[in-house]
Amino acid sequence: DQQVKQNSPSLSVQEGRISILNCDYTNSMFDYFLWYKKYPAEGPTFLISISSIKDKNEDGRFTVFLNKSAKHLSLHIVPSQPGDSAVYFCAARAGETSYDKVIFGPGTSLSVIP
Amino acid sequence: GAGVSQTPSNKVTEKGKYVELRCDPISGHTALYWYRQSLGQGPEFLIYFQGTGAADDSGLPNDRFFAVRPEGSVSTLKIQRTERGDSAVYLCASSPGQGETQYFGPGTRLLVL
Numbered sequence: 001d002q003q004v005k006q007n008s009p010s011l012s013v014q015e016g017r018i019s020i021l022n023c024d025y026t027n028s029m030f031d032y033f034l035w036y037k038k039y040p041a042e043g044p045t046f047l048i049s050i051s052s053i054k055d056k057n058e059d060g061r062f063t064v065f066l067n068k069s070a071k072h073l074s075l076h077i078v079p080s081q082p083g084d085s086a087v088y089f090c091a092a093r094a095g096e097t098s099y100d101k102v103i104f105g106p107g108t109s110l111s112v113i114p
Numbered sequence: 115g116a117g118v119s120q121t122p123s124n125k126v127t128e129k130g131k132y133v134e135l136r137c138d139p140i141s142g143h144t145a146l147y148w149y150r151q152s153l154g155q156g157p158e159f160l161i162y163f164q165g166t167g168a169a170d171d172s173g174l175p176n177d178r179f180f181a182v183r184p185e186g187s188v189s190t191l192k193i194q195r196t197e198r199g200d201s202a203v204y205l206c207a208s209s210p211g212q213g214e215t216q217y218f219g220p221g222t223r224l225l226v227l
Contacts, residue, residue: 043205043218089156104156
């Protein structure tokens with residue numbers, strides 16, 4: 001049973017618009033969440049993270065929002081650029097009791113159209 | 115090196131054969147992880163090393179899979195009696211320590227015929 005879900009396998013957005021990637025989780029023990037970005041033939045690269053004690057974290061064009069009661073988080077990219085086209089993985093960690101055992105979602109493939 | 119490197123980048127083998135996949139972590143990183151990514155899925159945790167010891171190998175699917183990190187740096191993932199279902203991209207990551215950001219290598223694409 002998937003503990004981290006990304007229900008949209010793909011998303012297309014026009015350049016300059018906002019991209020919103022969604023993620024849901026089932027394990028209430030998760031207290032730290034991460035987004036990774038992956039280009040073809042490369043490994044995932046860390047993008048942004050958020051602790052469960054926060055509801056928002058912003059880094060440049062990237063903002064992650066966390067709604068703990070809904071067990072939902074989202075990644076906003078604004079403005080979207082063609083170079084943002086990649087697969088985005090949502091991931092979660094259960095904190096100190098599970099050190100670095102990171103659980104990944106299946107990913108959402110983002111295409112930013114020039 | 116600047117990042118995590120993995121060799122080979124691609125490996126084709128026949129069912130029943132033995133394979134070894136190598137990971138060179140970022141210099142100085144004490145933590146090392148192996149993941150497996152099947153088509154259309156996210157990376158799936160296999161094993162985590164802290165230094166030379168396997169701190170958690172609960173993700174290894176069965177006893178055909180084994181990993182070592184004898185000197186606390188390079189790690190080798192070993193798969194015995196390969197099966198077609200083992201075909202996947204095997205990713206390695208390292209981090210400076212527990213709880214810190216994991217840096218991934220490009221992966222080894224394994225195809226078992």
